Amino acid sequence: MKRFYEQVSVNEVDGGWQVMLDTRALKTVKGSPQVVPTKALAEALASEWDAQGDKIDPATLPMRDMADYAVDIVAPDAGALIEKSLQYGDTDTLLYRADPEEPLYVRQQEVWEPIVTGFEDRLGANFTRISGIIHRPQSEEVLSRLRDEMAGQSPFSLAAIEMMTHLAASLITGLSAAQPDADALALWNAASLEEEWQAEEWGRDEEAEERREKRTADFLKAREFWALANS
Numbered sequence: 001m002k003r004f005y006e007q008v009s010v011n012e013v014d015g016g017w018q019v020m021l022d023t024r025a026l027k028t029v030k031g032s033p034q035v036v037p038t039k040a041l042a043e044a045l046a047s048e049w050d051a052q053g054d055k056i057d058p059a060t061l062p063m064r065d066m067a068d069y070a071v072d073i074v075a076p077d078a079g080a081l082i083e084k085s086l087q088y089g090d091t092d093t094l095l096y097r098a099d100p101e102e103p104l105y106v107r108q109q110e111v112w113e114p115i116v117t118g119f120e121d122r123l124g125a126n127f128t129r130i131s132g133i134i135h136r137p138q139s140e141e142v143l144s145r146l147r148d149e150m151a152g153q154s155p156f157s158l159a160a161i162e163m164m165t166h167l168a169a170s171l172i173t174g175l176s177a178a179q180p181d182a183d184a185l186a187l188w189n190a191a192s193l194e195e196e197w198q199a200e201e202w203g204r205d206e207e208a209e210e211r212r213e214k215r216t217a218d219f220l221k222a223r224e225f226w227a228l229a230n231s
Contacts, residue, residue: 001056008050010042017042021049028068036067037156041228062218066225070159078158082150085162089146089171090138093191097131104197105131111190119172123149127172149175160226167219168192177223180230184223188216 005021016035019026019042026034026045036042041063048061058065074081094112098104120126125145130136153161157178165174168191177184189196195212199205 003052003054003056005049008046010039010046012039019046019049028071030068030072032071034064034067034071037154037229038231040231041067041156041225044224044228062221063225066159066163066222067156070155074155074158074162078151078155081158081162082147085150085158085165085171085174086143086146088165088169088174089143091135091169092127092172093168093170093194094172095127095129095138096133097129099131104194107193107197111193115176115187115190116172119176146171146175153178154229156229157226160222160229163222164219164226167215167222177219178226180227182223184220185216188219192216 005024007020007022009020010017011020011025013025013033013035016037017039018033018035026049028034034045036045045063045067048063051060094116097108097112116127116129123142123145125139125142127142128136128138150158150161161174161178163174164177165171168174168188170191173187173191176182177187192212195208199208
């Protein structure tokens with residue numbers, strides 16, 4: 001699509017902030033006003049639009065996509081997203097370990113266990129750890145606490161948490177990253193531990209590394225979106 005505007009600005013509106021392209025207020029893909037909760041997030045959205053050249057490249061508008069998702073999909077039915085995300089809580093990557101006699105198990109214990117125990121302390125519930133690939137469900141208490149943790153989040157926070165959770169295959173990682181003092185890159189690297197282990201053992205594949213770099217950037221962009229939505 002050819003660029004159809006010259007000036008980009010942000011306006012304070014009822015319920016938050018909205019990007020303006022010349023005199024046009026931005027709307028979502030579904031036609032709803034794209035009103036975001038903070039000026040910082042609106043300015044980040046505006047920067048994406050302002051950086052477009054003669055042609056608009058949708059691939060360079062990730063913040064726009066997450067904002068649209070928050071408004072169009074999450075806000076009307078946050079409960080559905082929460083229940084979908086809870087599936088990751090029941091099959092969380094950080095809870096499935098190698099057999100104790102394997103070298104990978106030691107690395108997982110060193111890297112994952114502090115993240116899990118720290119999250120347990122904040123959540124007030126204990127997760128079941130599993131060695132091997134056989135699924136063992138988490139307790140109803142754990143799932144209830146996770147549900148409560150997510151229920152207190154705004155649609156914009158939930159949109160970011162869902163993306164981080166999906167990329168990491170770990171709700172513990174997604175919710176841990178949704179903290180003001182979180183080290184998002186360290187959390188992502190921890191969630192990618194098994195992938196890194198395989199690369200160290202068998203060598204690195206160029207295409208796999210490119211995919212991983214893309215997923216890393218997506219995770220960090222989602223964390224940035226969360227931070228801006230809560231600034």
